[in-house]
Amino acid sequence: MSDALRAEWTKLRTLASTGWLLVGTVVLTIGASAAVGAATHVSGENGQDPTKLALIGVYLGQSVVVVLAVLTIAEEYGTGMMRVTLAALPRRLVLLGAKVANVVGLTFVAALIALVGCLVVGRFMLPADGLNPDHGYAFVSITHAATLRAATGSVLYLILIALFSVGVATAVRDTGASIGLVLGLLYLPPILAQVVVEPLRQHLLQIAPMSAGLAVQATTNLRAQPIAPWAGLAVLAAWATASILVGGLLLRRRDA
DSSP states (O other): OHHHHHHHHHHHHHOHHHHHHHHHHHHHHHHHHHHHHHHOOOSSOOOOOHHHHHTTTHHHHHHHHHHHHHHHHHHHHHHTHHHHHHHHOOOHHHHHHHHHHHHHHHHHHHHHHHHHHHHHHHHHHGGGGTOSGGGTOOOOOTTSHHHHHHHHHHHHHHHHHHHHHHHHHHHHOOHHHHHHHHHHHHHHHHHHHTTSOTTHHHHHHHHSHHHHHGGGGOOSOGGGSSSOHHHHHHHHHHHHHHHHHHHHHHHHHSOO
16 A cells, blocks of 8 residues: 555656645635635624635635546546556555545645635634624634634545545546536535525535535534534535445446
8 A cells, every 4th residue: 555655646746737736726715715805894793604704715725626636536547547557556446545545635735724824814804894893703713613613624625525526536537527527516506506495405405515515614603504514514525435435436347
């Protein structure tokens, strides 16, 4: 396993796209949160969730994580390099495990930096927008248990998105199709939920990977959420697990 880990790490670190995508994850996540912070103006108590607003950049940043994770395996199929890889490492599940471990490690680092940046943005920008103690809002602070849970859950969310993407790419084997499928499964259900009636809307938000997973960011009005924070992240974990299992099964059964 150690040889597989080193080999896959060498592949990832020598690709120019890896560094740019990691930087892109951090910049886009923090930038989106800053843009929302700059556009937010509150004149009184209207039920806003400062922590969730601070972490909102994850909605966009996850798209770069998807691209990074998909390229890890689908690009090898596109170039034909997978035949060479499997010839050097015929134990296919070990290969998949090595790819997953490297993607998880890189995603964790990028997610941690991005989420810390988002919290800093929220701490210094949102009070000026009216989300301050004068209007009944606490400062965004990692010392608050709910904020710590939301930030930690957001890091786990991005890791699970990476796992989900690797599994889909392993099954689909095409870069463009894999990225399109994952992004469609993430972004389309919440849009569809806006045009259906209850209780279908509620159920859709509870089982869709993005809306369920990002419930972990909520720190206020939890009873109004379609699903509890950790339960929502568990739903996304189920999507990621199923994706990896199906991808691993197909990797073992199909030719390169």
